[in-house]
Amino acid sequence: MFAFLLNQVEGVFYVNDALEKLMFEELRNACRGGGVGGFLPAMKQIGNVAALPGIVHRSIGLPDVHSGYGFAIGNMAAFDMNDPEAVVSPDALVAMEKAMKRDKIIVNDRQLACARIASPEGQDYLKGMAAAGNYAWVNRSSMTFLTRQAFAKVFNTTPDDLDLHVIYDVSHNIAKVEQHVVDGKERTLLVHRKGSTRAFPPHHPLIAVDYQLTGQPVLIGGTMGTCSYVLTGTEQGMTETFGTTCHGAGRALSRAKSRRNLDFQDVLDKLADMGIAIRVASPKLVMEEAPESYKNVTDVVNTCHDAGISKKAIKLRPIAVIKG
Amino acid sequence: MEAARSVGPLVVVGGGIAGVTCAEQLAVTFPEEDILLVTASPVIKAVTNFKQVSKVLEEFDVEEQPSTVLENRFPNIKVIESGVRQLKSEEHCIVTEDGRQHVYKKLCLCAGAKPKLICEGNPYVLGIRDTDSAQEFQKQLRKAKRIMIVGNGGIALELVYEIEGCEVIWAIKDKAIGNTFFDAGAAEFLISKLMSEKSEAKIAHRRTIYTVEGKCNIWLVSFMDETKRRAGHTTVKTCRISWVSRLPLNLPHHAWPFKCWVDSAHLCTQTLRGVFGGISMLYLYYDIHVSAGTVWIVLTNIHFVQFSHSIHIETKCEVKKIYLQEEFKIMKKKPLTFPKDQHKSVTVDKEVWPVYVELTNGKIYGCDFLVSATGVTPNVHPFLHGNNFDLGEDGGLKVDDQMRTSLPDIYAAGDICTACWQPSPVWQQMRLWTQARQMGWYAAKCMAAAGLGQSSDMDFSFELFAHVTKFFNYKVVLLGKYNAQGLGPDHELMLRCTRGQEYVKVVMQNGRMMGAVLIGETDLEETFENLILNQMDLSSYGEDLLDPDIDIEDYFD
Numbered sequence: 001m002f003a004f005l006l007n008q009v010e011g012v013f014y015v016n017d018a019l020e021k022l023m024f025e026e027l028r029n030a031c032r033g034g035g036v037g038g039f040l041p042a043m044k045q046i047g048n049v050a051a052l053p054g055i056v057h058r059s060i061g062l063p064d065v066h067s068g069y070g071f072a073i074g075n076m077a078a079f080d081m082n083d084p085e086a087v088v089s090p091d092a093l094v095a096m097e098k099a100m101k102r103d104k105i106i107v108n109d110r111q112l113a114c115a116r117i118a119s120p121e122g123q124d125y126l127k128g129m130a131a132a133g134n135y136a137w138v139n140r141s142s143m144t145f146l147t148r149q150a151f152a153k154v155f156n157t158t159p160d161d162l163d164l165h166v167i168y169d170v171s172h173n174i175a176k177v178e179q180h181v182v183d184g185k186e187r188t189l190l191v192h193r194k195g196s197t198r199a200f201p202p203h204h205p206l207i208a209v210d211y212q213l214t215g216q217p218v219l220i221g222g223t224m225g226t227c228s229y230v231l232t233g234t235e236q237g238m239t240e241t242f243g244t245t246c247h248g249a250g251r252a253l254s255r256a257k258s259r260r261n262l263d264f265q266d267v268l269d270k271l272a273d274m275g276i277a278i279r280v281a282s283p284k285l286v287m288e289e290a291p292e293s294y295k296n297v298t299d300v301v302n303t304c305h306d307a308g309i310s311k312k313a314i315k316l317r318p319i320a321v322i323k324g
Numbered sequence: 325m326e327a328a329r330s331v332g333p334l335v336v337v338g339g340g341i342a343g344v345t346c347a348e349q350l351a352v353t354f355p356e357e358d359i360l361l362v363t364a365s366p367v368i369k370a371v372t373n374f375k376q377v378s379k380v381l382e383e384f385d386v387e388e389q390p391s392t393v394l395e396n397r398f399p400n401i402k403v404i405e406s407g408v409r410q411l412k413s414e415e416h417c418i419v420t421e422d423g424r425q426h427v428y429k430k431l432c433l434c435a436g437a438k439p440k441l442i443c444e445g446n447p448y449v450l451g452i453r454d455t456d457s458a459q460e461f462q463k464q465l466r467k468a469k470r471i472m473i474v475g476n477g478g479i480a481l482e483l484v485y486e487i488e489g490c491e492v493i494w495a496i497k498d499k500a501i502g503n504t505f506f507d508a509g510a511a512e513f514l515i516s517k518l519m520s521e522k523s524e525a526k527i528a529h530r531r532t533i534y535t536v537e538g539k540c541n542i543w544l545v546s547f548m549d550e551t552k553r554r555a556g557h558t559t560v561k562t563c564r565i566s567w568v569s570r571l572p573l574n575l576p577h578h579a580w581p582f583k584c585w586v587d588s589a590h591l592c593t594q595t596l597r598g599v600f601g602g603i604s605m606l607y608l609y610y611d612i613h614v615s616a617g618t619v620w621i622v623l624t625n626i627h628f629v630q631f632s633h634s635i636h637i638e639t640k641c642e643v644k645k646i647y648l649q650e651e652f653k654i655m656k657k658k659p660l661t662f663p664k665d666q667h668k669s670v671t672v673d674k675e676v677w678p679v680y681v682e683l684t685n686g687k688i689y690g691c692d693f694l695v696s697a698t699g700v701t702p703n704v705h706p707f708l709h710g711n712n713f714d715l716g717e718d719g720g721l722k723v724d725d726q727m728r729t730s731l732p733d734i735y736a737a738g739d740i741c742t743a744c745w746q747p748s749p750v751w752q753q754m755r756l757w758t759q760a761r762q763m764g765w766y767a768a769k770c771m772a773a774a775g776l777g778q779s780s781d782m783d784f785s786f787e788l789f790a791h792v793t794k795f796f797n798y799k800v801v802l803l804g805k806y807n808a809q810g811l812g813p814d815h816e817l818m819l820r821c822t823r824g825q826e827y828v829k830v831v832m833q834n835g836r837m838m839g840a841v842l843i844g845e846t847d848l849e850e851t852f853e854n855l856i857l858n859q860m861d862l863s864s865y866g867e868d869l870l871d872p873d874i875d876i877e878d879y880f881d
Contacts, residue, residue: 039865039868039874039879066878067874067879068878068879068880068881069879069880073878073879073881110864266512266516267509267510267512267513267819267821267827268509268819270500270507270508270509270511270512271507271508271509271817271819276808276813276815276816276817277816277817278816278817278818278819279816279817279818279819279866279867280818280819280820280867
């Protein structure tokens with residue numbers, strides 16, 4: 001049973017003209033298909049998140065926002081840790097579903113399973129997430145180490161002589177407890193960043209000494225063949241998005257993959273013998289007219305820059321792409 | 325009683341993947357202890373180029389190495405090259421063929437399985453299980469014009485695709501090919517690749533066979549001493565060139581035409597212009613054990629024609645009887661020719677073959693030899709006498725979730741064992757190299773834990789069945805209950821297929837993913853692995869889950 005909650009806060013997303021077209025296209029297609037359940041368009045997901053209990057300020061979609069499980073990828077949402085209603089929302093876990101029933105939490109989208117931050121499930125989840133974060137950090141450190149060794153071996157020198165050091169290490173999918181100023185008061189918030197990057201401005205105490213003057217570096221990887229960027233955090237970003245910016249080019253509905261001729265009648269005939277129900281995937285006819293729906297990293301980065309939530313610093317051209 | 329038994333080394337029987345992995349793991353865990361590896365063959369199998377593709381998917385190569393390599397890497401491993409004649413479980417010792425007795429503290433049996441031969445003792449019936457038999461097979465294949473393959477498992481599938489330049493009659497007892505691995509739909513998808521008249525231009529074959537037509541010059545070029553000697557000049561009508569790597573061929577004093585596969589694509593692309601003025605050439609690398617070092621044989625002036633497959637499939641039949649040439653002459657039965665096309669126009673075969681096979685559907689074909697790929701049977705025989713092992717229905721040694729057999733201090737891993745623990749709902753035992761490795765490793769872990777009086781937690785690789793392989797040059801990934809094994813009628817399938825490119829089949833039960841078959845470069849294996857492991861309710865997505873327009877990998881990331 002669904003009660004449609006009115007939003008607690010506004011849902012906002014940042015776009016330029018090109019990206020705006022893509023967002024609305026996605027929404028239009030979803031509505032045409034009668035889209036209930038399944039793959040929700042990002043706009044709708046931003047709205048659903050905006051209705052979560054305890055959310056503060058806004059549910060924000062960065063320019064590269066696109067549909068994802070639970071939260072849209074590129075969605076930021078902050079929850080007041082001191083609000084007893086506030087939730088942490090990891091996605092559908094069985095424990096969460098139990099907690100929601102018990103604590104009477106209603107959401108617009110089943111995928112947005114969550115628990116009160118202070119509840120045992122919420123606390124357990126935060127601990128689990130911290131463990132996962134550590135694991136990921138160790139993993140990245142190991143990869144860095146091995147990369148340095150590999151280069152050293154090939155060039156027959158040491159990693160330090162090659163000046164190979166980590167510029168910055170940041171995660172795109174994590175919820176962090178941070179201090180932010182909201183309505184003039186300093187509050188402790190649980191900031192959910194899914195597919196978005198933390199971008200603190202210059203002089204922020206939490207960033208390393210080396211970057212105190214410039215602000216936190218934000219590494220935006222493009223895709224194969226496109227440019228990548230290094231951005232920095234800004235003061236405006238702190239107030240508008242709690243120090244959050246995009247994380248890369250957003251994949252909307254990638255048409256590249258659907259250039260197929262789905263032709264399988266023979267195969268279907270053979271399978272039909274088994275008497276088991278078979279469903280067949282086929283791209284919806286509407287998609288045939290849709291334009292290239294790929295969010296370009298340059299559009300995304302420029303939009304962030306123009307909106308003032310991060311500043312472009314360096315543009316990088318790819319020399320080689322290694323796919324593993 | 326137990327205290328008196330805890331002397332002696334840890335003994336592993338079997339030099340295959342399971343045995344070697346177990347021995348290595350034991351050697352690493354117990355650097356102070358002696359590990360004995362008993363193997364009947366002079367070479368052992370080693371895993372090389374191991375790559376963890378995703379959480380449970382692994383890729384690796386299997387190489388044969390002399391046992392000294394293992395002993396060098398692990399000084400506490402000693403390899404005994406002898407088969408096992410008898411196992412005396414009460415006394416905790418094994419007796420090897422060479423008459424020696426070896427006492428063990430703990431024993432792990434990894435003696436594998438052997439091919440079920442449809443007919444024992446017939447020299448024209450070959451089974452392929454390992455590289456020994458594969459080499460024998462290749463030797464026979466070089467001279468063959470037509471062979472028959474009986475069986476429908478992984479080995480048969482691989483063979484059928486790999487063999488070129490030879491007629492193949494494939495007899496299967498099922499309705500569709502690849503029964504153990506695929507359903508009828510995937511089989512249909514693969515068959516179209518197999519039966520196509522022209523091979524696609526850009527297949528990255530490991531081996532390619534070329535036909536040389538017309539006159540061709542043959543040169544011997546040695547890069548060591550820069551001499552070019554003209555070796556011969558031959559008029560070749562149809563010289564099939566197929567070459568088995570690493571088998572030294574004696575130099576061209578005997579029968580031209582000779583057969584050799586060109587072993588890697590880059591050899592052919594060294595069709596250099598310039599040296600011989602733009603004439604297309606084929607360099608064949610020969611490793612000739614003479615003092616001249618390496619010698620190249622160069623064929624110039626050749627005209628390449630690529631073979632396609634010549635395969636005819638007989639379904640729903642088994643082998644009724646096999647006749648040798650002499651017997652068959654007396655029988656006066658009528659053998660059929662190789663059906664050249666899809667039409668039923670078969671005629672009586674005038675050619676004489678060394679062996680004739682009568683199938684249960686009444687057809688008779690002559691051929692050079694027959695390959696029996698009908699499955700394997702666990703090698704338990706040497707260990708049974710005098711010991712009361714619990715055996716599984718398939719004849720293997722039953723093992724529990726600590727890889728223990730029913731007898732104390734005896735473990736088993738790999739093809740010889742039958743897993744009898746309560747399996748995860750998305751895992752099943754299959755006699756594959758990947759499982760042999762996982763089991764060997766896990767058995768060693770359990771043996772170590774038992775030594776400390778502890779038990780082991782089931783290894784993660786047994787949570788989800790996962791296997792990645794190549795069939796018909798397609799990447800094939802099998803996950804979980806990929807053929808809805810044991811799910812009964814209460815499940816449904818989701819399918820996405822593009823002829824010649826990819827085949828995606830997902831098994832769903834109660835809205836959750838239970839298994840998947842992915843053929844081709846789908847990039848879906850990691851996402852599906854996760855969805856099967858976390859059993860997320862996917863019913864709201866319906867068949868949109870496989871919508872190619874939606875980047876599902878990114879969505880669930």
